[in-house]
Amino acid sequence: VGTSGTDLLAALAQLIVQYWIVVALFFFGVFGGVLALVGVNIWRLVRYLRLEVGLTLSTGSSESALPGILDKLPRLGVSRQAVGLVVPTGYAFNLDGTSLYMPICTLFLANAYGVPMGLPEQLALIGIMMLTSKGAATVNGGTFVVFAATVTATGILPTAGLPILFGVYQFMSRATATVNTFGNVVAAIVVGRLT
Numbered sequence: 001v002g003t004s005g006t007d008l009l010a011a012l013a014q015l016i017v018q019y020w021i022v023v024a025l026f027f028f029g030v031f032g033g034v035l036a037l038v039g040v041n042i043w044r045l046v047r048y049l050r051l052e053v054g055l056t057l058s059t060g061s062s063e064s065a066l067p068g069i070l071d072k073l074p075r076l077g078v079s080r081q082a083v084g085l086v087v088p089t090g091y092a093f094n095l096d097g098t099s100l101y102m103p104i105c106t107l108f109l110a111n112a113y114g115v116p117m118g119l120p121e122q123l124a125l126i127g128i129m130m131l132t133s134k135g136a137a138t139v140n141g142g143t144f145v146v147f148a149a150t151v152t153a154t155g156i157l158p159t160a161g162l163p164i165l166f167g168v169y170q171f172m173s174r175a176t177a178t179v180n181t182f183g184n185v186v187a188a189i190v191v192g193r194l195t
Contacts, residue, residue: 090184097179
């Protein structure tokens with residue numbers, strides 16, 4: 001901020017607001033639509049899992065919600081086998097929030113540093129990031145570590161922007177973790193209904 005002025009703060013605030021809007025649209029649009037297809041109301045599900053959603057929002061980690069989810073989903077009628085397979089597997093491979101965070105921050109860095117990225121370059125980098133995000137730790141900060149490692153390894157974007165993004169990561173990590181957690185809930189419900 002000392003070298004860039006308040007323009008940097010305004011850009012970071014805009015990034016946070018845009019990210020939360022994208023997350024809300026994904027949460028209610030995609031998750032709500034998928035749940036509606038299998039006959040589940042997203043508002044009732046959020047109310048039912050309010051403690052787990054609150055834990056995830058407050059800690060920024062999806063791990064804190066795991067015991068409650070494993071306990072409550074079978075009470076909704078989802079088979080224990082589906083919950084036992086899908087939810088833990090999803091914690092490693094179904095990271096919807098991480099998959100939203102990485103492309104948005106990639107485009108932010110590219111715009112901030114004037115790195116020209118055409119659609120093929122954007123899609124290639126997003127594809128790499130979606131692959132590297134699999135197996136990311138679901139503890140607070142795990143998404144940023146994977147993002148930083150991927151940016152550094154690819155060499156396409158300047159690593160000088162990573163500390164700037166790390167400064168606002170806590171404001172974004174809560175949304176990331178909540179979408180990661182709820183994505184696993186939705187996956188377990190869908191698999192449970194289809195089996």
